[in-house]
Amino acid sequence: xxxxxxxxxxxxxxxxxxxxxxxxxxxxxxxxxxxxxxxxxxxxxxxxxxxxxxxxxxxxxxxxxxxxxxxxxxxxxxxxxxxxxxxxxxxxxxxxxxxxxxxxxxxxxxxxxxxxxxxxxxxxxxxxxxxxxxxxxxxxxxxxxxxxxxxxxxxxxxxxxxxxxxxxxxxxxxxxxxxxxxxxxxxxxxxxxxxxxxxxxxxxxxxxxxxxxxxxxxxxxxxxxxxxxxxxxxxxxxxxxxxxxxxxxxxxxxxxxxxxxxxxxxxxxxxxxxxxxxxxxxxxxxxxxxxxxxxxxxxxxxxxxxxxxxxxxxxxxxxxxxxxxxxxxx
Amino acid sequence: xxxxxxxxxxxxxxxxxxxxxxxxxxxxxxxxxxxxxxxxxxxxxxxxxxxxxxxxxxxxxxxxxxxxxxxxxxxxxxxxxxxxxxxxxxxxxxxxxxxxxxxxxxxxxxxxxxxxxxxxxxxxxxxxxxxxxxxxxxxxxxxxxxxxxxxxxxxxxxxxxxxxxxxxxxxxxxxxxxxxxxxxxxxxxxxxxxxxxxxxxxxxxxxxxxxxxxxxxxxxxxxxxxxxxxxxxxxxxxxxxxxxxxxxxxxxxxxxxxxxxxxxxxxxxxxxxxxxxxxxxxxxxxxxxxxxxxxxxxxxxxxxxxxxxxxxxxxxxxxxxxxxxxxxxx
Numbered sequence: 001x002x003x004x005x006x007x008x009x010x011x012x013x014x015x016x017x018x019x020x021x022x023x024x025x026x027x028x029x030x031x032x033x034x035x036x037x038x039x040x041x042x043x044x045x046x047x048x049x050x051x052x053x054x055x056x057x058x059x060x061x062x063x064x065x066x067x068x069x070x071x072x073x074x075x076x077x078x079x080x081x082x083x084x085x086x087x088x089x090x091x092x093x094x095x096x097x098x099x100x101x102x103x104x105x106x107x108x109x110x111x112x113x114x115x116x117x118x119x120x121x122x123x124x125x126x127x128x129x130x131x132x133x134x135x136x137x138x139x140x141x142x143x144x145x146x147x148x149x150x151x152x153x154x155x156x157x158x159x160x161x162x163x164x165x166x167x168x169x170x171x172x173x174x175x176x177x178x179x180x181x182x183x184x185x186x187x188x189x190x191x192x193x194x195x196x197x198x199x200x201x202x203x204x205x206x207x208x209x210x211x212x213x214x215x216x217x218x219x220x221x222x223x224x225x226x227x228x229x230x231x232x233x234x235x236x237x238x239x240x241x242x243x244x245x246x247x248x249x250x251x252x253x254x255x256x257x258x259x260x261x262x263x264x265x266x267x268x269x270x271x272x273x274x275x276x277x278x279x280x281x282x283x284x285x286x287x288x289x290x291x292x293x294x295x296x297x298x299x300x301x302x303x304x305x306x307x308x309x310x311x312x313x314x315x316x317x318x319x320x321x322x323x324x325x326x327x328x329x330x
Numbered sequence: 331x332x333x334x335x336x337x338x339x340x341x342x343x344x345x346x347x348x349x350x351x352x353x354x355x356x357x358x359x360x361x362x363x364x365x366x367x368x369x370x371x372x373x374x375x376x377x378x379x380x381x382x383x384x385x386x387x388x389x390x391x392x393x394x395x396x397x398x399x400x401x402x403x404x405x406x407x408x409x410x411x412x413x414x415x416x417x418x419x420x421x422x423x424x425x426x427x428x429x430x431x432x433x434x435x436x437x438x439x440x441x442x443x444x445x446x447x448x449x450x451x452x453x454x455x456x457x458x459x460x461x462x463x464x465x466x467x468x469x470x471x472x473x474x475x476x477x478x479x480x481x482x483x484x485x486x487x488x489x490x491x492x493x494x495x496x497x498x499x500x501x502x503x504x505x506x507x508x509x510x511x512x513x514x515x516x517x518x519x520x521x522x523x524x525x526x527x528x529x530x531x532x533x534x535x536x537x538x539x540x541x542x543x544x545x546x547x548x549x550x551x552x553x554x555x556x557x558x559x560x561x562x563x564x565x566x567x568x569x570x571x572x573x574x575x576x577x578x579x580x581x582x583x584x585x586x587x588x589x590x591x592x593x594x595x596x597x598x599x600x601x602x603x604x605x606x607x608x609x610x611x612x613x614x615x616x617x618x619x620x621x622x623x624x625x626x627x628x629x630x631x632x633x634x635x636x637x638x639x640x641x642x643x644x645x646x647x648x649x650x651x652x653x654x655x656x657x658x659x660x
Binding site: 082083095098121123184305306320 | 378404412413414418422430636643
């Protein structure tokens with residue numbers, strides 16, 4: 001149930017983020033390694049575009065870290081597409097052991113966590129964590145094709161077109177992984193696929209309450225506490241749910257879904273999707289550590305473990321939240 | 331790339347398998363903990379039935395091992411349904427950290443591997459690996475609803491209605507996990523969703539060739555070499571592909587997809603699905619170790635990482651194969 005402390009020096013040694021146009025126009029734009037003006041990445045379908053985006057993202061991370069395929073012991077990757085094909089097809093060209101994950105939008109946190117544990121345990125010298133999402137593939141699959149032009153509700157979030165990669169190893173790093181806490185699924189009965197933030201907020205609150213309860217830290221111990229993609233609605237709910245149980249997250253609390261777009265970009269409640277926190281981690285958080293603006297941070301990847309089929313059959317949306325603690329030193 | 335040797339005593343301490351009627355009527359029938367005569371497990375939809383089957387399977391494994399929720403540090407689980415909802419919903423009742431995986435039909439091998447690595451590394455005292463599939467949910471999603479009554483081709487496999495669970499810890503066990511080798515995705519250009527065995531065979535051959543090449547073992551070192559769900563077609567191809575490259579798998583080679591149904595059960599090329607090797611591992615292989623019929627075995631979980639959408643868009647089917655070496659002693 002608990003918090004797992006890493007035994008050895010394990011850090012993020014290289015990152016990369018590749019996104020679409022809207023994300024490039026947003027606050028993380030200057031942290032991206034590449035963006036595509038029409039979100040197609042030169043492919044004929046958006047599904048192939050998502051795969052190509054994740055392939056390029058991994059290539060950028062390898063190049064920036066000075067690594068070749070032979071230097072990477074394993075890839076932990078996943079996405080939102082049925083059968084996680086963006087990751088499977090995008091990362092197929094690489095001759096590297098592959099672990100497919102499904103953590104919905106919490107996938108980046110799950111991937112970094114498993115990369116960190118397997119590197120810390122000495123099973124891989126170096127492992128890559130990658131996650132991606134694409135607005136057009138996610139809208140078609142989970143709601144309606146974008147061409148349909150459906151009206152979006154105020155609580156709806158905008159699925160990020162983006163991919164983020166973090167390469168984890170035992171070398172020097174601006175951002176070490178000190179503790180991890182895998183999440184437990186929780187379900188508060190939310191059934192609205194246009195309000196994923198509310199579905200995931202209880203999981204985020206649960207993980208945060210468990211973490212602070214177990215470690216004795218207080219939110220003021222951290223420069224930043226960042227949830228993955230709760231958006232305006234979900235992050236307010238998370239702050240409210242923790243406050244009711246005696247935990248004030250304070251002014252260091254923010255959410256990648258809130259941060260990834262400017263207020264005037266008309267995304268309603270904010271960004272979402274596996275790519276939201278993956279790109280945020282790579283294009284913003286790593287940079288903040290590298291520039292020494294941040295010394296201690298918590299990242300809580302949040303995911304909604306539902307499918308359109310499950311919702312059509314009357315099920316509600318379970319949420320999950322995996323926590324990682326990063327620090328500048330050891 | 332390589333083979334990972336576990337450092338500590340890590341074994342499978344309890345298993346469970348829950349299946350449908352057809353699997354109960356097959357050779358593994360007497361090894362099941364429960365089966366359902368109409369494959370519904372008392373639920374209104376087959377999707378809910380699959381989730382319920384996996385919930386029951388996990389309960390049986392905990393009961394047989396004498397464990398409560400608090401004894402299980404993590405669950406590694408996945409299935410074939412879009413967004414892996416059988417696992418997410420089925421395992422939602424348990425207050426246990428949850429890692430969702432997507433390895434298609436290789437999920438059980440991936441789950442046991444990650445459970446073994448994280449237990450061996452000391453991150454969890456005990457972890458559960460679970461995978462499931464359901465014939466009716468898989469046929470509807472990947473091919474056509476069963477009510478459609480489509481003609482099946484000779485190379486088609488029958489998706490197993492089944493769930494298997496293995497609980498992994500450092501205690502005494504009839505079946506220790508000694509080495510693991512995660513697979514690399516390979517794609518030989520097969521595009522026929524009614525011939526998944528052929529799509530996965532190159533991955534199985536690749537993993538086996540790498541394993542024997544690296545360790546210097548020969549197939550005769552093992553009582554059994556079991557692939558996950560290649561069926562008649564895929565397992566013959568695997569034997570052929572390895573033979574052409576100088577590796578004769580010998581008479582200890584078999585495939586859970588070939589073994590799980592009797593020849594007269596009219597399943598054409600054999601069984602498939604995450605539940606095939608998961609149930610086979612729990613209902614057959616563990617038993618063979620417990621009865622001391624088998625001392626050394628390799629299990630190679632095989633998966634086809636495609637989606638119906640990817641096939642409709644003209645992509646071929648990538649395969650992956652994760653290997654585990656089990657032994658009776660240390």
